[in-house]
Amino acid sequence: MEQYNSEEEFLKNYDSSVFEKLSMTTDIIIFSVSNGNRTNYRKLKEKYFSVLLVKRNTYPYKEKWCLPGGFLNMDETLDEAATRILATETNLHNIYMEQLYTFSDLNRDPRMRIVSTSYMALVDKNRLNDKLYPNASWFNMIILEDEKGINIMFDNGIEEFNIVLEKHLIEKTSGRYDYVVVKNDHLAFDHALVLATGISRLKNKIEYTDIVFNMMPEYFSLGELQQVYEVILGKKLLDPAFRRIIADKVEKTDKIKTGGGHRPSALFRYKG
Amino acid sequence: MEQYNSEEEFLKNYDSSVFEKLSMTTDIIIFSVSNGNRTNYRKLKEKYFSVLLVKRNTYPYKEKWCLPGGFLNMDETLDEAATRILATETNLHNIYMEQLYTFSDLNRDPRMRIVSTSYMALVDKNRLNDKLYPNASWFNMIILEDEKGINIMFDNGIEEFNIVLEKHLIEKTSGRYDYVVVKNDHLAFDHALVLATGISRLKNKIEYTDIVFNMMPEYFSLGELQQVYEVILGKKLLDPAFRRIIADKVEKTDKIKTGGGHRPSALFRYKG
């Protein structure tokens, strides 16, 4: 039984090897919004929901794309690890980030048992266009989703591919889904799963929080803001309803954006 | 640089000791609702929001209360570990459970570096009254919360104590709070923090999901259901509004509950 008389004595004699150990990693989904090309002098630039992927140059999954990530050091928390990795990839600090989910499938990494805690980060892509880590690339995503599954098409201007996941309702009271990867030839590890989880989280959260403003520049028009909501949610919104909802979250500035072949728009700022 | 020609070759030669390793644990917040005493022959039994705690009989934190938990084995996922631990404590299977958050502070365990992934489980306490693990005990909680902080009072009929946490807004766009434990003399490890996180999650989720039915018996009156919502949310609800909201989630059965000094109530069942 217990042979120690104090916590100090116990700790001094504690053998930390009694339980098997494992390595942990952190994977970060960095979301942003990209501008497409102007197809017509009157039209707004199309916007795309995009994610930062890194091409692996070592085994395992050499030449596949993966989420930025890295091993957890013994002298840092998961938040600190995620912040460190994010800074490595983007050279940016003070980025919005939240913990997403911890994945622990036994064979999610072919090397050994690795548990990974994923994070979701939101950035304004314009802040870092030329500061990217060499192997990193922004992929625009087009996401088709229904009750049965999700199809995500990726395009970085050079490479195109898609992944397909099925959704299975695992629990009726919470409406939670289990994702099963049906097609994935280009993403390493279980990152298709991680990404689907992140997309789901973001879609939910932009409905009841203001986190979308982390992907916006300081000044933006309401039309641009609406475009961002629309590409993330994957559906069109009605102008007056949208404006009513965000009216108390933004403040009008005296700046104006002209140059489109149409009425100029007032620029707004997040009120906080 | 990279000296291998195939993934197989790489894996065969992989040295899994290159990164430092650590132990992981799983802690489970098991929530339920308890019936208080009938104070008056007419009145309904009061309901209490309650949580299952275990008294530690070994160091560290000997004699303190903690959440049921245990180390992650190398041949199981976190979900499986949580299910195993839950079955050990309650002898119950098929319990509602969801992953909550992964805590990784450097000194959260005085023995060594341990990262813990917490889970939240919801049970109908009546299903397991006499099947509890020896050191486990249900504590009723009374939760006082405002924008500044949370005060949770615990009572298992024998022992009473309270913990106090401050809330600090860490990020304005998401409205997320950082909890700082201000008073805690009875809960081991960082479990005060874990519990506050779980309470917050549950309070949020019962507003937009049906998970509360996991804490209900098969047949219940709408008054009882309303009481459960009220003790979890910590506020009174208006009868007609409540009934409108849950009307399409439940179905009336032909069962009736009599015996109170008042009009009998119809018993309902979750429709799913």
Added chain:
DNA sequence: TGAATAGTGTCTGTGAGACAATATTAT
């Protein structure tokens, strides 16, 4: 009979969906 809960009716204000209308610009 009265205290207590069960259950319903209904008024009102808020807010989202829908559609229409006006404003302004570059070509």
Added chain:
DNA sequence: ATAATATTGTCTCACAGACACTATTCA
């Protein structure tokens, strides 16, 4: 002038908050 976006007005419908009212039981 025209196509395109910017911006506002307004009608309607659904629904939550609030309060009032009826129903039923048991000491």
